[in-house]
Amino acid sequence: MQVLYFASIREQFDIEGEQIECTADTANVQALIDFLCEIHGEPWGKVLGDPNLLVSVNQELASLDAPLSASDEIAFFPPVTGG
């Protein structure tokens, strides 16, 4: 799976994204978050635990229980501030 980070989240992690293997540990968005926090440690836990965090799967907003598969593009970002 392709995982992307944007704006303040990208800056705090200091990476634009990463390739994560899709396994039973990453079956849905919440599982993926738990997995990322486990492999990275802080600040992943703090940043991905923010209740304002937004998640998209294949460029559509998704909830924490959205199922994931190997070809998915998942992105984490803060509330939008364009316009």
Place this chain on the structure above:
Amino acid sequence: MQVLYFASIREQFDIEGEQIECTADTANVQALIDFLCEIHGEPWGKVLGDPNLLVSVNQELASLDAPLSASDEIAFFPPVTGG
């Protein structure tokens, strides 16, 4: 007094305006209308009797009982359709 006609009213009268002497016969807008109908005949009566007719005195909308004096500019016109 300067009397002005605009749009469909100007066209129906075939004049842009006229100078009318201010007398006891033209003390307010309704009296001026009656006076104009008397001196001109039709189509003045029909056109100035239209309930949609608008009147301004010195470039401010006015009612039929608005008093008039010699230096006033009175205009008759239909509802506006600009924009």
Place this chain on the structure above:
Amino acid sequence: MKRFVSIQTEDFSIELETNQLRTATPEVGGIATFTGLVSDLNRDQKIESLLLEHYPGMTEKQLEQIIDQAQLRWNLLGVRVIHRVGLLHPRDQIVFVGVSSRHRKECFEACQFIMDYLKTQATIWKKESSQEKSEWLSARESDRIEQQKW
């Protein structure tokens, strides 16, 4: 607030007008504009031309008063109103209203308010010509209703 009102036969440039609004004050955050055009159809009649007449002096006064009212209701930084008169043809620009403010809600609302009032209060009249006939337009009830919402 900077304001500009013009009744003119010449065309106008939206770019120049919005640039005026943009550069007038550094705190401008948004500019809302409306441009009215001569449509090619009215009540299924193909329009050939539109003749616009106005009451010189009074039209400008009415527009200034409309802007005064808008200024009382919203925090505005600039307002520009241009209305063309004379003979126009389909696709020609008729009217421009541009409003700048710090926040978008204010300029959107004020722009719409000014157009709604202009439609019902500015002493301008349109005579429409199609191949069949040429006639002065009647005021629209829908325009009166829009204005009274404010």
Place this chain on the structure above:
Amino acid sequence: MKRFVSIQTEDFSIELETNQLRTATPEVGGIATFTGLVSDLNRDQKIESLLLEHYPGMTEKQLEQIIDQAQLRWNLLGVRVIHRVGLLHPRDQIVFVGVSSRHRKECFEACQFIMDYLKTQATIWKKESSQEKSEWLSARESDRIEQQKW
């Protein structure tokens, strides 16, 4: 309906955009536009620059969906949405929304609707720099309220 969506670093011309809307269909009666600019001040901080980042692909999809929604609600003839990204400075143009329709009410409402939705749904983020600091802006509660009114 003709539509155009662009996320770009280059500036845009309001004149060219409105000309596109004006010439696309002969029945256009009105064009409403909104242009958002970089303000010089935010919460009393003098702004030096604004960095705009977006999610390529998703932003365009979101904007297309917003235009779809507007098209369901109003009779529109054309919609053009441009949003700049990259490094901008006070007075620079950030965003343009232009809507054309037969009647003015439709284009005014659709233009405001698109801006309100863009503010809360397009995946674009701003980082503001003043002399003191540089920080990502937080979403505004007022923007959420404006969007929910529709």
